[in-house]
Amino acid sequence: MYLRRGVIKPVKIIFTLLILCLLNGYAVAEKSVHASKELTLATTRWCPYTCFDERKEFGIVGIYIEKILSSHNIHLSVVSYPWSRALRLVQSKEVDGLLTATPAEAPDLLFSDSPIGSYQxxxxxxxxxxxxxxxxxxxxxxxxxxxxxxxxxxxxxxxxxxxxxxxxxxxxxxxxxxxxxxxxxxxxxxxxxxxxxxxxxxxxxxxxxxxxxxxxLLENDFYLALRSTRENENLLEKINQELIQPENINYFKQLKVDISKE
Known part of the structure; x- marks a missing residue:
């Protein structure tokens, strides 16, 4: 088959552009897979559980959950409000969930299977x-x-x-x-x-x-609580696995001892 010279150059250009588009699409997809997700959780000032100063960061619970989420490439953002307002923010979908909560406080949310810790x-x-x-x-x-x-x-x-x-x-x-x-x-x-x-x-x-x-009163457990979405259900499955790991449980216990001494 005979191709005129003037046809070959446009074909090469189109082929080159197609390859570049495919490569760019792959790069964007790859970046999306590895991009860090941000999870915003509301809480109240309840030191040493949840603190908000430079020395204590997020308190023992915030530091603990931040460590767990970072292992899944998720950035934790914690915001502090009076407790009643924190509950309303979750209900209005302005935040993803609560850093610490009990089912009695927020029965419509998804809770971790295992508690983060306990309070008395x-x-x-x-x-x-x-x-x-x-x-x-x-x-x-x-x-x-x-x-x-x-x-x-x-x-x-x-x-x-x-x-x-x-x-x-x-x-x-x-x-x-x-x-x-x-x-x-x-x-x-x-x-x-x-x-x-x-x-x-x-x-x-x-x-x-x-x-x-x-x-x-007797000690009670508190949990991580997220809004009820499919994405959060999947995330809680990962968090549930982390919360039962002995090394994580021991890490939290040590955090509680260390920060309470400061």
């Missing part, structure tokens, strides 16, 4: 008080203060729903504000996490002589 809520009074709460949580005429929308665990969650004689606060710095209400005599009992209070005492942000622990 305790009752606190002023040092001069004789109040004590063990198995019974009957507060009588004593005024209890709690944080709005917190999941404390049973039987306290049910008690809070049924009783109106309770002071409920929201917003920022809730632990400090609860303690302030207690010391000023505006409430008789507050409930907050044992490790959070111990951490504040160790860092001298609370005078240990002003308040005392007056009983505790």
């Amino acid at each position: 809520m305790c009752f606190y009074t002023v040092n001069s008080s004789s109040l004590r709460f063990d198995k019974s949580i009957d507060f009588g005429n004593n005024l209890l203060a709690v944080v709005q929308d917190y999941g404390y665990g049973e039987p306290l969650d049910s008690y809070i729903k049924k009783n109106k004689f309770i002071t409920s606060i929201s917003g920022s710095n809730v632990t400090d504000r609860l303690i302030s209400l207690l010391i000023k005599g505006r409430v008789d009992v507050i409930v907050t996490d044992k490790l959070v209070v111990d951490y504040k005492i160790a860092n001298h942000s609370i005078d240990a002589n002003t308040i005392k622990r007056a009983g505790c």
Whole structure:
């Protein structure tokens, strides 16, 4: 077959452009596969679990989950809000999920199969008080203060729903504000996490002589929670595998010991 010379050059150009397009498409696809995904999780200030300063980064939970996600090329972004607002942000799809949560707090979300860790809520009074709460949580005429929308665990969650004689606060710095209400005599009992209070005492942000622990609830587990999407279901499968690895479990335990000493 005879081809005129003028036809050969356009054919070569078209062939070359086609090869370049294919190579470029492959490069874009390859880059997409290895591109880092960002996961944005909301939480509240709950140090040492979740902290937001240069020295503590994201707190023990944030550091732990950041390590797990980075092994899957996922960048963790943590944003801090008052707890009630953090819950609303997930519901409005403005964030991907919650860094720490319980099913009672956000029943519509997808939760990791294994807990990240556990927390223990305790009752606190002023040092001069004789109040004590063990198995019974009957507060009588004593005024209890709690944080709005917190999941404390049973039987306290049910008690809070049924009783109106309770002071409920929201917003920022809730632990400090609860303690302030207690010391000023505006409430008789507050409930907050044992490790959070111990951490504040160790860092001298609370005078240990002003308040005392007056009983505790059983420990409860907290989990990573994500919005219900197919992509998040797949991601949780990976996270579930990481959370049961002995080296990761030991890493978290050590983080808890190390950061609590600082």
